[in-house]
Amino acid sequence: xxxxxxxxxxxxxxxxxxxxDPMLNYIPEHIQExxxxxxxxxxxxxxQAVWQFNKEIIDKTYDLIPAVKPQIxxxxxxxxxxxxxxxxxVDYCKSKDLVVIGDIKRGDIGSTSxxxxxGHLGRVNIRGNECIxxxxxxxxxxxxxxxxxxNPFIDVCKKEKKGLFILVKTSNPSSGEFQDRLIxxxxxxxxxxxxxxxxGEECMGDAYSYIGAVVGATYPELGKVLREIMPKAYILxxxxxxxxxxxxxxxxxxxxxxxxxxxxxSRGIIAAYKQEAxxxxxxxxFGDASRAAVEAMVxxxxxxxxxxx
Amino acid sequence: xxxxxxxxxxxxxxxxxxxxDPMLNYIPEHIQExxxxxxxxxxxxxxQAVWQFNKEIIDKTYDLIPAVKPQIxxxxxxxxxxxxxxxxxVDYCKSKDLVVIGDIKRGDIGSTSxxxxxGHLGRVNIRGNECIxxxxxxxxxxxxxxxxxxNPFIDVCKKEKKGLFILVKTSNPSSGEFQDRLIxxxxxxxxxxxxxxxxGEECMGDAYSYIGAVVGATYPELGKVLREIMPKAYILxxxxxxxxxxxxxxxxxxxxxxxxxxxxxSRGIIAAYKQEAxxxxxxxxFGDASRAAVEAMVxxxxxxxxxxx
Numbered sequence: 183x184x185x186x187x188x189x190x191x192x193x194x195x196x197x198x199x200x201x202x203d204p205m206l207n208y209i210p211e212h213i214q215e216x217x218x219x220x221x222x223x224x225x226x227x228x229x230q231a232v233w234q235f236n237k238e239i240i241d242k243t244y245d246l247i248p249a250v251k252p253q254i255x256x257x258x259x260x261x262x263x264x265x266x267x268x269x270x271x272v273d274y275c276k277s278k279d280l281v282v283i284g285d286i287k288r289g290d291i292g293s294t295s296x297x298x299x300x301g302h303l304g305r306v307n308i309r310g311n312e313c314i315x316x317x318x319x320x321x322x323x324x325x326x327x328x329x330x331x332x333n334p335f336i337d338v339c340k341k342e343k344k345g346l347f348i349l350v351k352t353s354n355p356s357s358g359e360f361q362d363r364l365i366x367x368x369x370x371x372x373x374x375x376x377x378x379x380x381x382g383e384e385c386m387g388d389a390y391s392y393i394g395a396v397v398g399a400t401y402p403e404l405g406k407v408l409r410e411i412m413p414k415a416y417i418l419x420x421x422x423x424x425x426x427x428x429x430x431x432x433x434x435x436x437x438x439x440x441x442x443x444x445x446x447x448s449r450g451i452i453a454a455y456k457q458e459a460x461x462x463x464x465x466x467x468f469g470d471a472s473r474a475a476v477e478a479m480v481x482x483x484x485x486x487x488x489x490x491x
Numbered sequence: 492x493x494x495x496x497x498x499x500x501x502x503x504x505x506x507x508x509x510x511x512d513p514m515l516n517y518i519p520e521h522i523q524e525x526x527x528x529x530x531x532x533x534x535x536x537x538x539q540a541v542w543q544f545n546k547e548i549i550d551k552t553y554d555l556i557p558a559v560k561p562q563i564x565x566x567x568x569x570x571x572x573x574x575x576x577x578x579x580x581v582d583y584c585k586s587k588d589l590v591v592i593g594d595i596k597r598g599d600i601g602s603t604s605x606x607x608x609x610g611h612l613g614r615v616n617i618r619g620n621e622c623i624x625x626x627x628x629x630x631x632x633x634x635x636x637x638x639x640x641x642n643p644f645i646d647v648c649k650k651e652k653k654g655l656f657i658l659v660k661t662s663n664p665s666s667g668e669f670q671d672r673l674i675x676x677x678x679x680x681x682x683x684x685x686x687x688x689x690x691g692e693e694c695m696g697d698a699y700s701y702i703g704a705v706v707g708a709t710y711p712e713l714g715k716v717l718r719e720i721m722p723k724a725y726i727l728x729x730x731x732x733x734x735x736x737x738x739x740x741x742x743x744x745x746x747x748x749x750x751x752x753x754x755x756x757s758r759g760i761i762a763a764y765k766q767e768a769x770x771x772x773x774x775x776x777f778g779d780a781s782r783a784a785v786e787a788m789v790x791x792x793x794x795x796x797x798x799x800x
Contacts, residue, residue: 214618224622225615258610259610259624260610261578261623261625265571266571287598290564297564297565298564298567301570308515308527313533326661328663328665329668330665352635354600354601354640360637361635361637365674365679370679373669
């Protein structure tokens, strides 16, 4: 799956991923109106609004991008109808040949991580009948429990040719509270980065490992050092745009081959029509605003990579 | 909710929680047979088997115990039908007046943690209509992202009178890989424990905070030091029984008042009929075996606490 991701990045020229993290207040009134008049002001109604919103954004952007990253929390907040729409979104994106990164940040003791890995990346064997519970291509994983919390995910990746992005340094303001603490003179995130490199060694695709890392765009200076620690890991970089990161800040996350990182934007793309720059599209044409925002983001990042080379 | 938990522990005399972590191979053949003949060898069939299994165990144990802890991974592995049964299990346990600890180990950047907190502990406002997505009483939270990943959970707890158990030192063999690393001479888990105490200070119930901690039974010697660092935190102790912990090892997790900790057992209770000690019940009466295993566990832990006092 890492090979497919790299191929699609090369083909689209877009080292970006669209974060499908819908909040109700991102969804234009006409979409909400239609959903709530059909299903009432219920979890079902909210989930329907999310689905119609997602579908339009996917339809208007899928040919420009290699991958999407639905954040499962935004679906869990609408209960079971929300999770049904998470699954419908995963399936729809796969039907458009997009690589789907499930942003689930799971991680637990071995047997429990195995269940999460099966649920999100694998197949569950029900008396000989293999069923696909969610079927993402990659998932994000929390490393706090150490190797035996991560290994079951790696096992499923090997079997199913899937991949992981493991949290190394997150984009939020207080990420340093534990992640930056010094251990024998080095921050915890570097030790986690070393582990990611180690886990990834025996999980190589053609040029990159299918065990990647998450490093926030909001800490661009760390890109350089973590890039060196994990040369073969793809880095998923959240925090572009709304959280503050910009193309020129992100060049250190990339390798000299112009590859090795994929930058996520969520609100900046899916709620683009709310920004002044894209206001001309109006709420009715929110999908076109998202498309324009994708094009601008690709240009911003590609030209920064070009300028570096 | 912490007050309710403490009251129920006093009333039942049972500082324990039953982990509802069903694996298909724990479920007796006659339950599986009935489910699969009705729903086929599908996710729906597996979910139905889990539900019938859970219901019998709850029916046979609810009067002896204060709380249950369904591990959501075991439900996610069966996709949407699995999550429907997670929700049905939460609702059924609440109808039996059990405190429900959702073992979800979520944790993310602020806005995402807020969505998880809303989904699992709170109410989501859908155009003025407040809906309850999952409705657990407590959830487990991963601290790797620091305060701004935890605070949204705390905010919902304050509003809804719910509670948290934050991972401090997990029960798995490789938990030390990051959690034991020394920072200024002290292991990371102690720093996390200090944060739990700090977060918990302004979240006090009558005698205990509703911000608790997870510390594995498999590391009993740490109970003493973490008990001192977090005197007002309830400690959720996984790893009893099948993972190796025993009553006498756990006394340090309790305060002098005989309170302050709640010990989880999953496989040891729900699959008790598979153990030699309870084989006489047979697979048909697996619920009675679970009841006997609960009684034995309560006796083991209570007598260890008594012996210490």
